[in-house]
Every structure is written in structure tokens, then in C-alpha cells.
Amino acid sequence: MEQFFQVTISGLATGAIFAIAAVGFALLWQTAGAINFAHGEFIMLPAVLILIFGEREPTLGIPDFVPLIGGINAGFTIPPMGMLAAFAVTIPIAIFLLGYVFKVSLVDKLLQPGGDDIPLVIATIGVGLFLREYVHEAWIATPQGFPSVFGNKVWNPWGVAISVDDVGVIVVCTVVIISLQVFLRRTYLGRQMQAAAQNAETARVLGIPVSRMVLYTFAINAVLVTIAALLVSPSVNARWDAGLNLGLLAFTAAIIGGFNQVRGALYGGLLVGVLQNWSGAYISNLYREAGPLLLLIFVILVRPQGLFGRAEERRI
Amino acid sequence: MQFTSDKPGRVLIKLLALLATFTLAAAACGGSDEGDGDASETDVTNTEESASEDTDDTDGDEDETAMVECPHENGTVFLFGPYEANQPAGVNWRAGVDHAIADVNAEGGILGCTVEIEWQDTQADPDVSKQVVAEGAEKNPYAIIGPMFSGSTIVNMVEAQRAQIPQIVGSESPAITNREENGDNDFIFRTSFGGDNSAPKLVAYMVAQGVEKVDIIFKNDEFGAGGAGAHKDAMVAAGIEIGEEITVQPEQIDLSAEVSQLSNTDSDAVFVFFSEIETGAFFSEVAAQGFDKQLYGADPLTSGASIELATEGSADGAQSHSGVNADAPQFTEWLAAHEAFHEGITGIDHNNIKGYIGIYVLKEITERMGSFDRVAFPENLHCATITVEDEPGVLLDVSYDANGDVDRESFIVEVADGVGTVTNSVPALGNLSERGC
Numbered sequence: 001m002e003q004f005f006q007v008t009i010s011g012l013a014t015g016a017i018f019a020i021a022a023v024g025f026a027l028l029w030q031t032a033g034a035i036n037f038a039h040g041e042f043i044m045l046p047a048v049l050i051l052i053f054g055e056r057e058p059t060l061g062i063p064d065f066v067p068l069i070g071g072i073n074a075g076f077t078i079p080p081m082g083m084l085a086a087f088a089v090t091i092p093i094a095i096f097l098l099g100y101v102f103k104v105s106l107v108d109k110l111l112q113p114g115g116d117d118i119p120l121v122i123a124t125i126g127v128g129l130f131l132r133e134y135v136h137e138a139w140i141a142t143p144q145g146f147p148s149v150f151g152n153k154v155w156n157p158w159g160v161a162i163s164v165d166d167v168g169v170i171v172v173c174t175v176v177i178i179s180l181q182v183f184l185r186r187t188y189l190g191r192q193m194q195a196a197a198q199n200a201e202t203a204r205v206l207g208i209p210v211s212r213m214v215l216y217t218f219a220i221n222a223v224l225v226t227i228a229a230l231l232v233s234p235s236v237n238a239r240w241d242a243g244l245n246l247g248l249l250a251f252t253a254a255i256i257g258g259f260n261q262v263r264g265a266l267y268g269g270l271l272v273g274v275l276q277n278w279s280g281a282y283i284s285n286l287y288r289e290a291g292p293l294l295l296l297i298f299v300i301l302v303r304p305q306g307l308f309g310r311a312e313e314r315r316i
Numbered sequence: 317m318q319f320t321s322d323k324p325g326r327v328l329i330k331l332l333a334l335l336a337t338f339t340l341a342a343a344a345c346g347g348s349d350e351g352d353g354d355a356s357e358t359d360v361t362n363t364e365e366s367a368s369e370d371t372d373d374t375d376g377d378e379d380e381t382a383m384v385e386c387p388h389e390n391g392t393v394f395l396f397g398p399y400e401a402n403q404p405a406g407v408n409w410r411a412g413v414d415h416a417i418a419d420v421n422a423e424g425g426i427l428g429c430t431v432e433i434e435w436q437d438t439q440a441d442p443d444v445s446k447q448v449v450a451e452g453a454e455k456n457p458y459a460i461i462g463p464m465f466s467g468s469t470i471v472n473m474v475e476a477q478r479a480q481i482p483q484i485v486g487s488e489s490p491a492i493t494n495r496e497e498n499g500d501n502d503f504i505f506r507t508s509f510g511g512d513n514s515a516p517k518l519v520a521y522m523v524a525q526g527v528e529k530v531d532i533i534f535k536n537d538e539f540g541a542g543g544a545g546a547h548k549d550a551m552v553a554a555g556i557e558i559g560e561e562i563t564v565q566p567e568q569i570d571l572s573a574e575v576s577q578l579s580n581t582d583s584d585a586v587f588v589f590f591s592e593i594e595t596g597a598f599f600s601e602v603a604a605q606g607f608d609k610q611l612y613g614a615d616p617l618t619s620g621a622s623i624e625l626a627t628e629g630s631a632d633g634a635q636s637h638s639g640v641n642a643d644a645p646q647f648t649e650w651l652a653a654h655e656a657f658h659e660g661i662t663g664i665d666h667n668n669i670k671g672y673i674g675i676y677v678l679k680e681i682t683e684r685m686g687s688f689d690r691v692a693f694p695e696n697l698h699c700a701t702i703t704v705e706d707e708p709g710v711l712l713d714v715s716y717d718a719n720g721d722v723d724r725e726s727f728i729v730e731v732a733d734g735v736g737t738v739t740n741s742v743p744a745l746g747n748l749s750e751r752g753c
Contacts, residue, residue, distance in 0.1 A: 002580075003576050003577065003579075003580055006572065006573075006576040006579075006605070007572060007573045007576055010570065010572030010573065010576070011570075011572070011573075013572075014570045014572075136401070136402070141401040141402045141403075141407060141437075142402065142403065142404045142407050142621070142663075143404070143593055143596075143625060144624075145596065145624050145625045145626070147627075147628075148627070152603065152604070152627045152628065152629075152630075154603070154604050154605070154606055156606060161604055161605035161606050163604040165604075166604070234627075235569050235570070235597075236569050237569075237593070237596070237625060239402075240402065241402060245567075273570075276570070277570065277572060277573045278573075280573045280574070281573035281574075281576070281577060284563075285536070285562065285563045285564060285565065285568075285573075285574065286536070286563065286565075288565060288568070289565070
């Protein structure tokens with residue numbers, strides 16, 4: 001029984017990682033009608049930046065004239081600032097690069113209200129590839145250890161080992177996702193954002209600044225991926241290809257939970273994490289990935305809107 | 317006999333035409349038959365004829381270095397280096413090789429030729445590695461230096477074998493040098509122990525530590541399954557009982573279920589056979605679950621790269637058998653030079669040393685042959701012994717068996733305060749006569 005609880009709790013912690021990653025998929029779909037297949041890389045990039053600012057002398061293959069990141073080449077170095085301070089510094093950079101630049105350069109050009117999603121989907125696959133290879137070439141190809149902001153303390157209630165990092169990840173993910181859900185459903189701004197995604201023309205008629213709402217969505221997503229990077233990286237390390245598998249599992253979790261519900265991402269993520277561990281522990285490790293994928297197939301066949309999603313109709 | 321005035325011209329033209337025809341025919345049949353005519357082609361050719369010719373040519377030379385023409389343009393010898401740029405093992409291997417090449421070139425190169433290498437990333441993907449090595453072989457290198465991952469090597473070494481190019485690798489899976497499994501490959505050589513040569517040394521140590529029952533956890537790929545299998549066989553032969561056998565997927569980061577499973581067995585110890593990424597995750601989970609059984613393993617268990625990826629202090633107490641180890645006193649001088657060469661380098665481990673040694677093995681055997689003869693290389697390295705007196709760059713005396721496996725002194729390493737520390741040295745097996753020599 002102890003093993004069951006151990007496996008389940010660890011699965012919940014891993015699942016919370018998938019959930020915080022999956023919420024980005026749900027958010028962009030729910031509020032901008034966009035699917036971003038570079039989402040895993042959007043988590044990987046802030047992780048690299050946090051590690052560089054937090055623990056390393058900064059160098060990212062960026063020209064000398066960029067003062068902070070290229071500083072080492074400009075003849076001075078900035079001292080490591082610690083992970084939390086680095087997290088705070090990374091947020092505005094992420095909002096600018098992964099929010100504003102991404103929206104203006106790609107989304108505005110490729111995503112037309114009521115139009116085809118495919119160009120943006122393909123473009124984001126390309127963005128993901130570019131980000132992976134850029135970090136691979138410009139920074140470092142090997143995985144880098146990433147310290148947990150919660151520490152390494154372990155509790156042992158009833159013989160089950162629970163690390164403070166696991167608890168921290170579960171709590172932060174849950175709070176963030178519930179807050180986001182409340183924001184979207186209960187606040188005027190959140191409802192405006194959803195309205196802009198559901199019917200841009202009607203939203204404009206109602207006086208909602210659609211373009212600004214979409215920008216807010218991408219800015220919030222950039223903050224979310226930075227939070228995800230801070231929580232996820234102690235497990236997956238800061239590495240150029242971390243986003244590949246993470247993005248795939250997060251996408252799976254979002255579909256299982258319900259692509260059009262932020263809370264669906266939470267449930268889907270937790271379900272995937274626990275299923276992985278149960279499959280590995282009680283069937284065979286060879287079937288570790290198979291459990292969630294079987295569930296994914298089942299959900300697509302039986303309940304395409306996801307276990308916790310809402311059926312949608314689209315006029316075409 | 318008198319000739320009319322235009323006859324000599326006609327004869328000359330006919331002779332020139334005949335000569336041109338012969339030259340073209342010889343070129344079409346492969347220039348190697350002309351032997352010494354073009355060293356840049358013949359010295360690295362893979363025909364038996366040229367091999368014997370080259371060997372004959374060098375027999376009588378007083379000063380071989382001065383007489384040997386370099387096999388590639390501009391006085392160079394070209395090597396090809398497939399490696400895993402996304403893995404600590406691959407990056408460290410490359411760091412060791414680059415350091416050795418710089419040292420060799422500073423000493424005058426190999427037989428007076430400057431060593432050059434072209435690196436290609438295999439992405440730790442066997443299919444990619446096969447393609448990379450196939451393309452590398454077409455560039456006519458004197459040798460292929462790498463890769464590290466056994467799963468890649470087992471797939472790509474057939475390309476080097478087909479092109480008759482010596483391949484020196486850092487891989488440790490037993491299958492790589494098993495002639496029944498590797499297609500009787502003469503061209504493959506290790507730089508450290510295969511699992512089957514390493515296992516008896518570690519198992520003897522475990523028996524001496526009083527271990528009676530062991531669980532085994534390993535990565536489910538060529539490296540992990542091959543190494544774990546070899547160690548399991550050695551443990552069974554030594555009378556150690558085997559408990560749970562658990563597999564882990566490559567790069568699996570959540571090992572909570574597996575560690576929990578290991579916690580609930582009655583074994584004395586756990587034998588761990590992962591690469592660095594899984595080892596780091598395993599240590600972190602072991603610490604998180606308060607797991608306290610003794611951990612034994614191979615080089616990656618105590619390597620700097622693994623320890624860097626684990627939570628602080630979680631690797632302490634782990635013990636491994638290490639073919640070469642940067643913390644052994646024998647490598648102190650080399651370690652300082654390596655750190656000076658790669659300023660700011662971290663996570664130096666056995667793979668850096670393996671890469672370094674590989675180049676010096678290539679150099680020593682080539683200089684013994686006195687020529688860049690790819691076909692003659694295997695027969696000269698098989699069953700050869702290279703001492704540090706012969707070539708200081710090999711760092712430790714090393715012998716090769718008839719399959720390309722190495723034998724030499726090795727080490728038991730324990731992690732203390734986050735650093736792998738050598739606690740014992742283990743003598744060479746010294747059983748080359750039982751291994752085809």
C-alpha cells in the first residue's frame with residue numbers, strides 16, 4: 001500500500017508539471033483560438049535564461065552590444081543573481097519575446113478570425129525547431145542541472161517519501177491554474193478575452209479591443225511558461241531538447257482534459273502523470289508511455305471534447 | 317634504316333597515345349596499383365595489394381617519418397568524429413579527443429602529418445549515427461573516432477567495417493566486440509572496458525563487500541541491457557542472488573515508481589546501469605525517497621556529469637568500477653593539462669580520458685606500422701600492448717585483445733561530498749591468451 005501511495009503522489013507531482021505545461025495550450029485555444037506547437041520550447045527557453053541569470057556567467061551567443069546577456073563578451077560579467085531574482089528578470093523578457101514578438105510577427109499575420117489554423121500550426125512547428133537548434137548551437141548541447149526553488153527536503157509521513165519540491169510544484173500549479181480559471185470566468189477582462197476568441201467581429205461591435213485582448217493572452221501565456229520553466233526544470237533539466245517531449249505530453253494532457261477548459265489541463269496533466277507511474281509500476285516500465293496514449297485514443301473516440309471539456313460548435 | 321622526316325613524329329604521337337591509354341586504363345582500374353604514385357590516395361586505400369606494398373615500402377626505411385607521405389592534402393591526416401553533442405558523454409569524449417589532437421600536433425603530428433578532425437553530431441540517435449558514419453566514411457578518413465553510445469555504435473560500425481576504416485569508440489556494450497554479434501568486425505576498437513571485461517572486477521569487489529543479493533536497474537537500450545546482462549552473468553557466477561530486474565526508458569526523468577519498487581525488496585544492494593541523464597534523475601529520486609541501500613555501477617554512476625545533474629549530496633556513497641577515472645592519482649597531471657586546455661570546463665569524467673587515449677592509441681600503432689594503412693591497422697592493434705614508456709599519451713599501460721577490447725588497470729570509485737574519489741585500484745585481468753591472443 002505504501003508503494004501505491006508513493007507511486008501515486010510522485011505521479012501527481014509529475015502530472016502537475018504536465019498540467020502547468022498543458023494550461024498554455026488550453027489558454028491560447030480558449031482565448032485566441034491558436035495552437036502553438038512550439039509550446040515546449042517556450043518553456044525550455046525561459047528555463048535556459050533563468051539558469052544563465054541565476055547561476056552562470058551569461059553568454060548565449062548574443063553579440064557583445066547586448067549588455068546583459070552578451071556582457072561577458074563586452075568585458076564585464078554580472079554576478080549570478082539567484083534563481084528567484086533570475087525568474088523575475090526573465091518574466092519581462094519572456095513577455096516581450098514569447099508574447100509580443102511572437103504575436104506581432106506570426107500570430108497577427110497567420111491567424112485570421114474564422115480562418116484556417118494550419119498556417120500558424122506549421123509556423124509554430126518551425127519556431128520550435130528554430131528555438132531548439134538556437135539553444136543547441138548558441139548555448140550548450142548537454143543537459144544542465146537546475147536547482148529547485150523549494151529545496152530538497154523530504155518528509156516521510158506514513159512511510160511515504162514526499163519531497164518539498166513535489167508539494168511545491170503541485171501547490172503552485174493548482175493555485176496558478178485555479179487563479180487563471182477564475183480570472184477568465186469571473187473578471188470583465190477575462191470574459192472580454194474569451195469573447196474576442198469566440199467571435200472577433202461581434203466582440204469588436206461590442207467595443208472590445210480584440211487585438212489588445214489577444215496581446216494580453218500571449219503576455220499571460222509568456223508568464224505561464226516562465227512559471228512552468230521554474231517548476232519543471234529541476235526534473236527535466238535545462239536542456240535544448242527538453243521541450244520536445246514535454247510539449248508532446250502537455251498536448252496529450254490538454255486533449256485528455258479538454259482543450260477548451262483551463263481546468264481540463266490540470267485534470268488531464270495529473271491523470272497523465274499518475275497513469276504513467278501506475279503503468280510503469282504495475283504493468284511494465286515498457287508500457288509507461290502506453291497508458292496515457294491509450295487513454296488519449298479512448299478520449300478521442302468516445303469524448304472528443306476531452307474528459308472535462310465542453311462540446312463546441314463552429315460555423316464554417 | 318632511313319626514316320622519312322615525318323615518321324619520328326608519327327611514332328612519337330603513337331607512343332604518347334599508347335602511354336595516355338595505359339595511364340587512363342590504370343586510373344580507371346584504381347590508382348592503387350601504381351603504388352607510390354600518389355600517396356594521398358594509396359596510403360589510406362583499403363585494398364590488400366596496397367597494404368602489402370605500403371608495408372614493404374616502409375621496411376627498409378631508415379627514417380620512416382621523413383619518408384611517409386601524408387594521406388590527405390596539405391600534410392594532414394584526416395579523421396572523422398561522430399559524437400553525441402546532446403549528451404554529456406559525447407561532449408566529454410569530444411573534449412578529450414580535441415585535447416589529444418592538439419597535443420599530438422604540438423609534438424609534430426602522426427608520422428609528421430598534422431591531425432585534423434571533422435565532428436558530426438549523431439544526436440544520440442542510432443539511425444542518424446548510421447547516416448553520419450556512412451557519410452563520414454565517404455570522406456575517406458584515416459580513422460573514425462567515436463561515437464560514445466553503444467546503441468549508435470552497434471548500428472553504425474557496419475559502415476566503418478564496410479569501408480575498412482578503423483573505428484575507435486567509447487562505447488561499452490559487450491555486443492560491440494563480440495564477433496558473433498558484430499559480423500566479425502576487425503575494425504572496431506574500444507577505449508575502455510566492455511561490460512563483460514568490467515563486470516568480473518566489480519563483482520569481485522561486491523563479493524568482498526559481503527553483498528549476497530542484488531537488485532538490478534538498467535536503461536532499456538543497447539548500452540544498458542548489454543552492460544546489465546554482463547554484470548548479471550558475473551554476479552550469478554560469483555554466487556550473488558539476483559532480486560528485482562527493472563528497466564528504465566532512455567532519458568526517463570520520473571523514476572519514483574522504480575525507486576519505490578527497489579525500496580520494498582530484501583536485497584542488500586542495487587546495481588545501476590544508466591547513462592548520465594538517467595543516473596542524475598535516479599540519484600535525485602533516491603534522495604527524495606530516503607533510499608539507503610548501497611548503489612553499485614559502472615563509470616556513469618560516479619561521473620562528474622551525473623553528479624552535476626543530481627540534487628546536491630544525493631550521489632554520495634555510490635560506488636562504481638571505473639575503467640579510467642580523472643580523480644585517480646595516475647591522471648592528476650593529465651587532469652590539470654585538460655583543465656588548462658579547455659578553460660572553464662566542468663564535469664570532466666572518464667569519457668574525456670577515453671577520447672584522449674583513443675587518439676594516442678591511433679598514433680602509436682600508426683607509428684609502429686610506419687604508414688597510414690587502414691587495413692593493416694587492425695592486425696597491428698589486435699593483441700598489442702602499449703605501455704606508457706612507449707607512448708605517454710595512453711596514460712596507463714593498455715593491451716588489446718583479438719576483438720578490440722582493452723585490458724588495463726582500473727579503479728573502484730566512491731562518491732564523497734559530491735566528488736568521485738578513487739578508493740581502490742584493480743589490476744589488469746592479464747588474460748589476453750584466453751581472448752584470442
